[in-house]
Amino acid sequence: MTGCASPGCTGELAAEDAFCPLCGQPAERAPVNAARRAARRRAQQGTAPQGTVQHGTAAYPAPSPEGAAPSEDTARQAPSWDRTAPGATRSSVPLDWTAQADGDGSGRSGGIPNARSGEDTRAQLFPATATSATAPPRRTSPPVERDGGQARRPTWDDDSGATGAWPADEAPDSAATGAWSSDSAATGAWSPDAGRDSGATGAWSPDAGPDSGATGAWAPEADRDSGATRARPPRFDDDPDSADSGGTRAQAPTWDDDDSGPATAEGTVPDTAGRPGGTAAWPATWGRSVRGSRDSKSRSGSRSRTGSAGSGSSSGRTRRGSTRSAAPRGRLGAGLVEVPPVPYRDPKQAVLVNPEVPEAKRFCSACGKEVGRTRSGRPGLVEGFCTHCGHGYSFAPKLARGELLHGQYEVLGCLAHGGLGWIYLAADTAVSNRWVVLKGLLDSGDADAKAAAVAERRFLAEVEHPTIVKIHNFVRHTDRRTGDPTDYIVMEYVGGTTVKDLINDRSGALPVERAIAYALEVLPALGYLHGVGLLYCDFKPDNVIQTEEQLKLIDLGAVRRADDRTSPIYGTVGYQAPEIGKRGPSVASDLYTVGRALALMCFRFDFRGKHLKSLPDSAEQPLLAEHDSLRRFLLRACDPDPDRRFASAGEMAEQLTGVLREVLSAQDGRQRPGLSRQFTPERRAFGCGGELDRGEAALGLAVPQVDLGDPAAGLLATTTGEPSEVVRILRRAPEVTLEVRLRVVRALLDSDLPAQALAELDALDRLADDDPAAPASDDWRPDWYRGLIALAGGRVAAARELFDGIGDVLPGEAAPKLAAAVCAEAAGEHRAAAELYRVVWRTDHAHTAAAFGLARALLACDDDRDGAVEVLHTVPDTSRHHVAARVSAVHVLAMGGIADVLRAGSLLEPLALDAGRRAELTAELLAAALAVPAEDRRVSARLLGCAVTDKGLRLGLERSYRLLARLADTPEERIALVDRANAVRPRTLV
Structure with a gap:
């Protein structure tokens, strides 16, 4: 180390320094003499030379002799008051050290202003020789x-x-x-x-x-x-x-x-x-x-x-x-998640005792190099100059406790420091002393930071949303040390805990449902900003505070207009979208940050290293394997291609709500139904009779909802009738829009004309190829109809691929999962089908086809009759398919032993069925019981009024066949049933 040769400078220079860190002058080296070493030693040890007053670990300049004003350097050296100094117990903190002429003209100077009133107190003068200051009287x-x-x-x-x-x-x-x-x-x-x-x-x-x-x-x-x-x-x-x-x-x-x-x-x-x-x-x-x-x-x-x-x-x-013994709990995430409230934080307890920026976070705002770092065992300078480019820096708070801004805001201390500035707690003396937050610049020498503050002031004046921190005022205050004016934003005080701290408190991850609820609370705020032409740009858990049962989006310093292509772009590594450098911020890049933040809230991963631009796979993160819809949601939200991400915060919230419903239902088994805005309900039940019919399924699955913004939406709402009539009317529509073409495809499919339906879809593809801006170019709905056509035609693999792709686009929807489950079952992949059917049915019992499909898949996978019957029993009494589900359960139990057959009989007895259907089921159960070996039928119970003996079962079965014969529609059926009755009747002696 060598000394700086600049006159009066005591800075030391390392071999690589191009500028002095203390004075900022180009490096001119001089030997470090004894006097310079002594000055540095005194500064480190807290002892002051003659002419200064030591206060704790900081030295005050002594009062100048009477009649003389202190030098400019002396007047600028006043450090913060140290309450722990000997004799300084409970003293008011001096705001500044200034030279002031005495009111009586005596010329005395060096008074310390009173900390509370700002009045110059003449009695509060430090002796020039003091080495341990005492508190002012x-x-x-x-x-x-x-x-x-x-x-x-x-x-x-x-x-x-x-x-x-x-x-x-x-x-x-x-x-x-x-x-x-x-x-x-x-x-x-x-x-x-x-x-x-x-x-x-x-x-x-x-x-x-x-x-x-x-x-x-x-x-x-x-x-x-x-x-x-x-x-x-x-x-x-x-x-x-x-x-x-x-x-x-x-x-x-x-x-x-x-x-x-x-x-x-x-x-x-x-x-x-x-x-x-x-x-x-x-x-x-x-x-x-x-x-x-x-x-x-x-x-x-x-x-x-x-x-x-x-x-x-x-x-x-x-x-x-309130005298409740338990802490109140609020509901977030569309009212689905019960979240424990975060206690309101006393503002005074939030004030930092020793506000400083950690050395690891100190970088030059001009060249990005490290500044203010420890050198040769000595702590780094809080204020100084970059040794690489000579640019000045300051990481010290500009406002001291007791300082008054705008004649209204009294500073109490620092709350935190962020990427753009220090944040101070203050009292608004003009409005009932309410707590407010002042936000200033971290480094006044940073031109970009100044511009960002001005921009924030302009943008925030337009923002009014319950989930976004409120802005009360904008004030300008002169820096007491440099005399430079600085702008401050006056915001509401949000007393709570940041989501980042909540994550850290839980060892790096939140419960998945709570993390999703937080994201759902923030998305409407981002959607509001996007709606007024603003981009947030720097969403992360650090910038969201939970106070009691409410979330607030804070720190809008990176906000910019969507059409701004010149202002500096702010963001955080690990959250920022990869295309920012080339395409700039956009709605898609904002939604990318939400996806990254949600992933980080749900599980720990190396988001700034290995997975800087990717997400862990299901093998690496079991949570993603457990909740496939969440995995699909995160993949779309964080897609490297911004055009493949969610188009808006509203669309993203809609799909995330569907994912949340699935997650919660998976946790406790309770259904959480929701109305889809993308699909109609299932058009007709399918698979209720036992076996799956692909054509029946293709006609029964839901279809996309009509876009109400389409010019032909009114015409489509009034067009009903037979499919052929619908096609005829729509062929003469005054405007052939995308919705008209899709409705024609649906009518052709209902008319069992798949080839013509496919031709219509090919025509849509050609329009999209000719005009990339055409509505169908990025629409998933044509692929849905292609999937239905492929399923009905037996091309199951192609249909499954199409439905899976739509599931990636709409991870919160049930319809793509149900369609994929049908394809998996048709392909013989019963275990995969069972999992998909289970997700759909567990979340919403309105999809009764999923219940029947899950029962079939359980029987096909593991011959799990108990599981199949349990699923069929969950079809609610209010469903029009309730009786069909009980009948299916009877069929399932009829395949078991005598105990299952008896259980099936007890299910059949209370069902409201017509005589023919009841006779058919009775005959089925009696025949199943008769097929059980006699030694296994030794029970005292009765089956549908018949003794469980060979004779009793045969008599009952005979009666059922003869009843069915009387109800038969054709002579041939009647004769066949009479023959069965004669064959099964027990032998008797005449």
Whole structure:
């Protein structure tokens, strides 16, 4: 290492450095002398040379001699106040170090502005020789006795460990047991500046009036032992003399903005005589406040826990008297998924204690090289210059605690840092001290980042959606160190947990149904942005927060207009679509990020390495093998070709909802039916009689719904009749649209004219080849009809391929799965057919063909009669195929032993059947029982009124055959049945 030769610079240069990291000048090396080493050592060890004041680990410049102003360098060196410094306990944090002329003209300088009011306090001057700074003097007030109430303020003891001690400066980090401070964890702890989120059990709002209606309401001066819990704050009435001020409303206290004198109590306590319900008195007006709100800390934007006692209402969001022992649970994902709520997070607890950007995330905004890294064992610089290109950088927060923006937003600290800027928590002093979030730039030297912030300001003004964070304001603030103006976005505070943190809390993955529900909640927000011509560009779990039972999309810094081809593109590696570099962002690229994020929520995989542009296969991820529809959905959402992805967020949500229904039904076996917007219901039942008929199945399967946006949709809605008549009418349609052509294909197929139907589809293909923009060029519906034609014609493999392809496009639909199952069964692939039939039937019992198909497949695979009968029993009583399902179950059981035959008889008896059908089934069961060896029929039970003996069964069978003979339609059938009756009758002696 060598030293920088620039005058006054103490930076060190590595061999590869082209620029000094400290001063940014081109590298000119000089020997590192002893004085430079000493300066660096003092900076590292926290000891300051003469002329500075050490405060903790940072040095303040000493006050300049009287009559002299500090140098520019001195005025810029003020670090953040270190609360842990010796003697600095519970001190207000200085906002800045500035040179100010004394009001009396003495010329003294170096005053530290008061942290709360911003007033220059002349007594707060550090001695030039100090090595351990002490806190500035604090104003105190003696205990105040109240004549108009029953409580008094406790003694202000700064460092007392006594219960109930009240620090004079209302420090949030009070160490006193039971201290009355805003962040105290003590049960029932309270202070006048405590927010509604203090976390104290039974904590009461400081602005609660004595007439809140709660016995022992906790006013700021209320006795700690008053016993009040969960009292409701009243509404405020600024006019105590009006008719509305009595009984249940009380006047809020007023605050003195003049902090020039000691903090003494002024005014009188409102008279509580004659006002029912109140037992605690209001405090009098006193000083030590900033803009009428700092000491009260009544945040209407914060959360207050309220009970049933009291009257009035709170101006903030509240939880009203619930005594449920279990945590409330909300439903997301189209109301299908019960999701545990995430507790609202106290904003003050979310503030970072030591806000800094990790070294691993520090990169030069100009050349992309690493900056601010550890060198020779010394921590990297938070602010400096890139050693490769000389570009300046700064990763330090620009706003300090207590700083006021726009005369309205008081900064409380940093919440987080992201790709485009620091995020700060602030209080909106103009709107009931509600919590807000300020977002600024991470690196003010980054021109692209500045442009992105300006763009975000422009776009967000147009955004209004319940799932997108609300924007309150846009303000400009001058950087206290550099004097440069910086724009800030003022957003609502969303107190919750990011989905990324929820994933990490569960060891890297969420339950699949919960992950899908989160994606379904976000897709409408993206669809809204797309609808107003905006692209989100950087969706990921980090940018979604769950607060209680609601999701919010945050960090809109990468938002851009869909037609913008010049602005910088922001995204995250592992989520960003592969075509971004060539084609730029689009709706398809936004939906790609949703697919990637959903995959990452469901299971862990190397999404930034091995699978940067791909997804794991089913062998690598068992979840994808378990839920094939989810696998198909993710493959389409993350298809490398953007033209093959979902066309819109609405279409994506529709299919994902279907996938969710399947996943949930697979988990608990309960059906979750849904109305398809892509297919009609099954046109007719098929496969109910036992064997599968391919032609019957082709005519019974669902067909695509008519596109209501088609010009001929009205004509098609009124065109009914025989298929040949439908074809004749549509041939003369005034406009031959895609829907007209598809309806002609369907009518030809119903007329058993597959060759002509296929010719119509070929004509559609030729139109698509001639005009790639033709409606049929990327439409799956012609392939559906081709599949039906192939199935009816016996080309099962071709039909299966077509239906599988449509299943890839529509992974949440049942119709393609049912059609593929029919093809698998026709091809003899009974196990594959059983799985497809099971998925369809388990999810929606409206597809009764799936129940019959599953029963057939179970019998063909494993001769599983019990399983087949169980499936047939799930056909609901309300279905018109209920009786057919029970009859099929009778047929299945008739193939078993005597126990199965007896069970079949008990199923048959209550069925409402005509005489002929009942006689047929009775004959079938009696014949099956008679076929069982006599030694296996030794049971006392009766079958359909017949003894289970050779004689009893033969007599019953004879009666059934003779009844069928009387009902026969032809003489030939009658003769055959009489012969059967004679053959089976038992032998008797005449």
